[in-house]
Amino acid sequence: MRKQIIILTISCILLSSQLYGQKISQVTFINEIADKEQVTYGEGIQFFLMVIEKKIGSFQENVNFLNKEGLTKGITLTKDSPLRRGTLSLILARHLKLSDSLLYNIFKSERYAYRACAAKEIMEYDGSEWEILSGGELVEIMTKVSEMLGGN
Amino acid sequence: MKILTIFITLLTALFFSSKALFAKIVVESTKGEASYKAGNQWLPLTKGQQLMEGAKISTGVKSWAVLDIDGNNVKVEQLTTMKIFKNQITPDAQNTHIGLKHGSLQARVSKIGKLKTSFKISTPVATSSVRGTEKRNFHGAKSGTSIKALKETVVGENRKGVSNTIRGNSVFRLRPTDPRPQNLLNDSMNRSFTRLQDPNSTRDEKNGLEINGVNQLGGSSDIDNATSSQIGGPTKINININW
DSSP states (O other), X not given: OHHHHHHHHHHHHHHHHHHHTOOOHHHHHHHHHHTOSSOBHHHHHHHHHHHXXXXXXXXXXHHHHHHHTXXXXXXXXXXXXXXXHHHHHHHHHHHHXXXXXXXXXXXXXXXXXXXXXXXXXXXXXXXXXXXXXXXXXXXXXXXXXXXXXXXX | OHXXXXXXXXXXXXXXXXXXXXXXXXXXXXXXXXEEEXXXXXXXXXXXXXXXXXXXXXXXXXXXXXXXXXXXXXEEOTXXXXXXXXXXXXXXXXXXXXXXXXXXXXXXXXXXXXXXXXXXXXXXXXXXEESSOEEEEEEETTTEEEEEEEESOEEEEETTOOEEEEOTTOEEEEOTTOSSOOOTTHHHHHHHSOOOSOTTOOXXXXXHHHHHOSOSSSOHHHXXXXXXXXXXXXXXXXXXOOO
8 A cells, every 4th residue: 555655656746747847948938039138140040940840959950951941041140140130031031932022032132121021011111121139029020920821 | 414514505605606706717728839937937838727816828839828717718829928917806897907028819808797897908018908899919029019809899098098999990009119009090091002102211201191191202193103003004104223
């Protein structure tokens, strides 16, 4: 009888510790990002990979994946570089294949990628492609991208 | 024995009657990563779980949670963080106040007889309140708050208490930098009419266009040409590219 009680107790402890130890990395990451005044390129591409439901690895693995997809062509930023609106716009415009903007189709630059994203209401018109994104804005942009990609 | 039976019956009756007055928040269903905060940790929400006043809930990508708050239904949509500030119920009144930090909430608020219901959702810039209706609230750090009434009417107000009644196709939009909400019919106008304004217009120019309804930068022939292209007739378009 005593043996059974011990086994039952140990099982309960193991089960509850497993439950509480379950990693909710996505929610933790998003809530940490949301409070930041500035986000980095590394955080931006990690968030982007979450939204497009791809496996997240180290910074270099993430960059390699995006390079392979042709999304980061011409972008040579380090993990801790501040993420500018234009850089994210270019990645998003390439991934979403935004083609409504004539000037983006011609120049394929960050400036017009930002305009194309604003026209799709992923970003707001007021501002510049040079501005560094805040965590709150990154969360908002990614929410809209996820909705466009059929989330929710 | 008889006294014991009476005592147990009274105790049971008291328990059930007091339970009816307790505000209840129950997780109806979840999908993906839906979590609540316990201390410094985010733990997974489970179906049937009861939450208390002060509970903080957050969802991940393509995830959601549906909460039953005293018979009112709240869907916490993807990439949302919210907190239940207040949830109290008395025999004649129900008072619920939710804080939306970012993301979207869809709320269906029931009318329960003569029960005075106050169901508010606040964001850092605005508050909406409803009774016996359905609404969707969104808040983003850059674009601010948008509130749409999915059924009947909703009242949206800014932090200074200036309010608008939202119904039908009207949408309440308030940016963090603006003192007052935008025109409630902006969304319908944008869907129904050709946008003639230059996307690079300044805020003042856009506001002028909203008020006057004409393009102040170009001549009237520009508007006629663009409009006729929308109704399918032949038109001559001049494109000037400056860089």
